[in-house]
Amino acid sequence: MIEEKFDAIVIGAGMSGNAAAYTLANRGLKVLQLERGEYAGSKNVQGAIMYASMLEKIIPDFREDAPLERHLVEQRFWMMDDTSHTGMHYRSSDFNEEKPNRYTIIRAQFDKWFSSKVREAGATVLCETTVTELARDTNGKVIGVHTDRRGGAIFSDVVVLAEGVNGLLGTRAGLRDMPRPETVALAVKEIHFLPEEVICQRFGLTGNEGCVIEAAGTFSQGMTGLAFLYTNRESISLGVGCLVSDYARTMESPYALLEEFKSHPSVKPLLADSEVKEYAAHLIPEGGYKAIPQLFGDGWVVVGDAAQLNNAVHREGSNLAMTSGRLAAEAIFQVKSRKDPMSAENLALYGKMLEESFVMKDLKKHKDMPALLHTNSQNFFMTYPQLISAAAQSFVRVDGTPKIDKERATMAQFVKNRSRWGMVSDAVRLAFAWR
Amino acid sequence: MTIAVKDVRVEDKLFQNRYLVDVGRPHITVRPHETPSPNLLALTKVCPAKCYEQNDKGQVEITADGCMECGTCRVLCEASGEIEWNYPRGGFGVLFKFG
Numbered sequence: 001m002i003e004e005k006f007d008a009i010v011i012g013a014g015m016s017g018n019a020a021a022y023t024l025a026n027r028g029l030k031v032l033q034l035e036r037g038e039y040a041g042s043k044n045v046q047g048a049i050m051y052a053s054m055l056e057k058i059i060p061d062f063r064e065d066a067p068l069e070r071h072l073v074e075q076r077f078w079m080m081d082d083t084s085h086t087g088m089h090y091r092s093s094d095f096n097e098e099k100p101n102r103y104t105i106i107r108a109q110f111d112k113w114f115s116s117k118v119r120e121a122g123a124t125v126l127c128e129t130t131v132t133e134l135a136r137d138t139n140g141k142v143i144g145v146h147t148d149r150r151g152g153a154i155f156s157d158v159v160v161l162a163e164g165v166n167g168l169l170g171t172r173a174g175l176r177d178m179p180r181p182e183t184v185a186l187a188v189k190e191i192h193f194l195p196e197e198v199i200c201q202r203f204g205l206t207g208n209e210g211c212v213i214e215a216a217g218t219f220s221q222g223m224t225g226l227a228f229l230y231t232n233r234e235s236i237s238l239g240v241g242c243l244v245s246d247y248a249r250t251m252e253s254p255y256a257l258l259e260e261f262k263s264h265p266s267v268k269p270l271l272a273d274s275e276v277k278e279y280a281a282h283l284i285p286e287g288g289y290k291a292i293p294q295l296f297g298d299g300w301v302v303v304g305d306a307a308q309l310n311n312a313v314h315r316e317g318s319n320l321a322m323t324s325g326r327l328a329a330e331a332i333f334q335v336k337s338r339k340d341p342m343s344a345e346n347l348a349l350y351g352k353m354l355e356e357s358f359v360m361k362d363l364k365k366h367k368d369m370p371a372l373l374h375t376n377s378q379n380f381f382m383t384y385p386q387l388i389s390a391a392a393q394s395f396v397r398v399d400g401t402p403k404i405d406k407e408r409a410t411m412a413q414f415v416k417n418r419s420r421w422g423m424v425s426d427a428v429r430l431a432f433a434w435r
Numbered sequence: 436m437t438i439a440v441k442d443v444r445v446e447d448k449l450f451q452n453r454y455l456v457d458v459g460r461p462h463i464t465v466r467p468h469e470t471p472s473p474n475l476l477a478l479t480k481v482c483p484a485k486c487y488e489q490n491d492k493g494q495v496e497i498t499a500d501g502c503m504e505c506g507t508c509r510v511l512c513e514a515s516g517e518i519e520w521n522y523p524r525g526g527f528g529v530l531f532k533f534g
Binding site for chain 2: 036037038041042043044045046048106107108109111127128129130147148149165166168178179180181184186188190191235237244247248251252253254255256259276277278279280281282283
């Protein structure tokens with residue numbers, strides 16, 4: 001099919017693949033990018049929030065033509081029980097800055113735009129092409145790929161595995177382990193369309209301002225999980241994600257959880273009269289620092305979700321993906337410039353650059369959080385939300401009960417449900433994991 | 436809390452999506468078995484597209500047409516060899532308009 005040899009082959013046209021392919025092509029390398037979908041983005045699912053400064057490092061003037069939905073001026077965190085939410089809202093007009101910090105996006109549209117930039121930078125982008133196997137020489141060095149198109153292998157000095165969380169190639173080639181049920185969450189998502197002015201009205205927004213709600217609570221049935229609601233320009237993206245191991249244990253259906261969240265009295269009015277236009281599902285890497293595989297080897301590097309680079313605590317994924325793709329490309333460019341071989345020894349530069357970036361520093365900081373939340377899910381996602389709701393209700397409801405009695409009753413509820421030792425232990429472990 | 440919304444028809448949700456089905460070439464297959472393992476059985480509830488169902492003999496079967504290629508079944512059942520998972524051929528499968 002393609003006789004020539006490339007400097008680099010990038011597998012996948014998601015955030016990390018596009019970042020890598022763009023950076024490589026922009027520096028003059030001969031790049032082939034392969035994507036199994038009909039177009040870049042057709043297989044990709046995200047919430048989705050996009051962080052500007054990570055994209056700025058790749059395409060500084062992206063705001064001129066990238067399809068952006070709303071820049072975020074308000075963040076709400078909700079702890080929910082069946083009938084209530086206790087929330088923290090942060091809203092600031094400081095976010096109405098000239099170059100806003102974060103935006104909601106619609107991935108299929110955003111990825112198409114990003115892919116057009118990759119092509120403009122000079123890379124060859126081939127869609128509808130599934131890579132079936134990595135090509136390796138007798139020493140095991142990755143030297144190219146086999147695809148489901150006719151013709152033989154396509155060769156390159158280095159292969160960038162940007163194949164996503166469910167990437168088959170790296171795991172089948174033995175370069176990394178399969179994701180385990182305990183280290184990935186299954187998220188389901190719907191997109192609800194509403195007129196622009198209705199969204200503005202319901203969330204108190206003006207123009208392109210956006211609002212985000214992220215919630216935990218009893219809707220996840222005691223599983224480790226999170227729900228989100230993001231305002232786009234003319235639509236609302238919302239979804240629920242829980243650990244796959246928890247789903248297998250409880251035998252809950254993800255779409256039933258999604259309906260439960262949508263029918264909650266705090267959420268339902270926000271969606272009233274909307275028209276659903278898509279239902280999507282995707283895995284999210286949740287294992288954190290301890291789940292990160294070997295990141296480079298002879299003739300290959302792995303980036304983005306495929307490398308489990310996701311910060312579940314801060315709900316950041318695409319910026320880690322973009323940054324790892326960019327750093328991998330910069331490392332490859334440096335090795336190439338020195339005319340050195342793409343060996344594991346030389347590509348270790350990518351690992352070093354990632355270690356020095358916020359990506360690994362953040363993941364290392366929260367390395368104990370996944371284990372804490374995953375093993376204590378019943379307390380964090382069921383008991384505490386219920387206790388906090390009861391405490392808040394008792395605090396605001398005026399019914400002639402003396403305040404001192406209310407406070408004692410609230411304290412007694414906490415002690416009864418979680419015990420003094422349990423609460424102290426949770427607080428200490430949370431503090432240590434957060435540190 | 437019990438799930439109040441019992442009768443969710445996932446078919447109605449999948450109806451919104453765009454697919455290009457590779458007729459006669461399912462990308463996921465279930466290994467023949469007598470009794471499903473707990474993980475395989477869980478897929479009848481956990482698969483977000485409800486691709487897995489039990490037949491009248493209690494065995495788990497798959498119809499992969501509505502598959503969103505999330506990989507949940509792969510994570511739960513590939514290592515044990517109970518299912519075989521491949522990507523659809525290039526261009527086939529789910530095509531997200533929004534994603």
